[in-house]
Amino acid sequence: MDAIRCENVTVWRGSVTAVDDVSLTVPRGRITGLLGPSGCGKTTLLRSIVGTQKNVTGNVEVLGAPAGSASLRHRVGYVTQAASIYTDLTVEQNVRYFATLFGATDGVQGALEAVDLTARAGHLASDLSGGQLSRVSIACALVTKPSLLVLDEPTAGLDPVLRADLWTRFADLAASGVTILVSSHVMDEADRCDDLILMRDGRLVAQLTPRDLRERTEKNNLEDAFLTLIQGRAA
Ligand SMILES: Nc1ncnc2c1ncn2[C@@H]1O[C@H](COP(=O)(O)OP(=O)(O)OP(=O)(O)O)[C@@H](O)[C@H]1O
Numbered sequence: 001m002d003a004i005r006c007e008n009v010t011v012w013r014g015s016v017t018a019v020d021d022v023s024l025t026v027p028r029g030r031i032t033g034l035l036g037p038s039g040c041g042k043t044t045l046l047r048s049i050v051g052t053q054k055n056v057t058g059n060v061e062v063l064g065a066p067a068g069s070a071s072l073r074h075r076v077g078y079v080t081q082a083a084s085i086y087t088d089l090t091v092e093q094n095v096r097y098f099a100t101l102f103g104a105t106d107g108v109q110g111a112l113e114a115v116d117l118t119a120r121a122g123h124l125a126s127d128l129s130g131g132q133l134s135r136v137s138i139a140c141a142l143v144t145k146p147s148l149l150v151l152d153e154p155t156a157g158l159d160p161v162l163r164a165d166l167w168t169r170f171a172d173l174a175a176s177g178v179t180i181l182v183s184s185h186v187m188d189e190a191d192r193c194d195d196l197i198l199m200r201d202g203r204l205v206a207q208l209t210p211r212d213l214r215e216r217t218e219k220n221n222l223e224d225a226f227l228t229l230i231q232g233r234a235a
Pocket residue numbers: 013014015016017018036037038039040041042043044045185
């Protein structure tokens with residue numbers, strides 16, 4: 001069974017069709033990258049999948065249940081673009097808070113290690129840099145041990161070493177059976193994914209593997225390949 005099934009999903013935000021008749025599936029236990037230019041509808045689609053988006057038409061099913069169902073709350077982790085943590089708590093207190101809510105306090109140290117924040121565990125979140133705050137958010141999601149982890153541009157603003165570390169961590173999680181859906185507008189991250197969902201102007205451009213994208217467009221560079229795909233569609 002697929003982790004996510006979207007059928008004819010359309011979302012209006014104000015006068016904008018942020019997601020326009022998108023149908024796709026996300027397989028379990030793999031890393032699926034949701035890629036496309038800024039404003040193409042990635043966040044809106046992710047919000048529809050985790051059940052926080054209003055005005056969604058069509059059908060969104062997650063782990064066999066309708067998106068947003070109460071039964072999914074303990075099974076889906078969502079890391080938003082803006083860090084959603086308590087700035088008056090320390091790094092460790094933030095992670096421990098979410099761990100306690102989900103009955104997973106044994107994973108606190110592991111989650112801190114995964115995002116390389118063990119040395120900052122006792123620091124107040126208000127004293128952290130933007131990149132460090134993002135990493136606390138990721139640790140708060142990791143510690144809940146979700147079956148599906150949805151991450152909205154988690155590597156934005158991180159240095160290349162940390163980005164590489166995080167992608168390795170995502171690969172480890174996927175290998176352990178966790179489904180990962182991760183958005184990015186940086187095409188060089190596409191190579192880290194098993195499958196790609198490419199969007200533009202609210203619409204699904206293609207769903208394929210990085211290898212298929214290269215073969216279909218005869219471009220080795222994935223940024224060029226994406227552009228070629230779009231231009232081919234526009235022609
Ligand atoms: N609260 C809102 N009200 C009205 N329109 C919105 C709102 N939020 C987003 N939009 C519009 O919906 C469209 C999709 O936005 P969305 O944030 O989903 O894109 P995105 O691909 O995630 O962009 P980015 O990569 O910059 O985060 C855009 O045209 C945006 O201007």
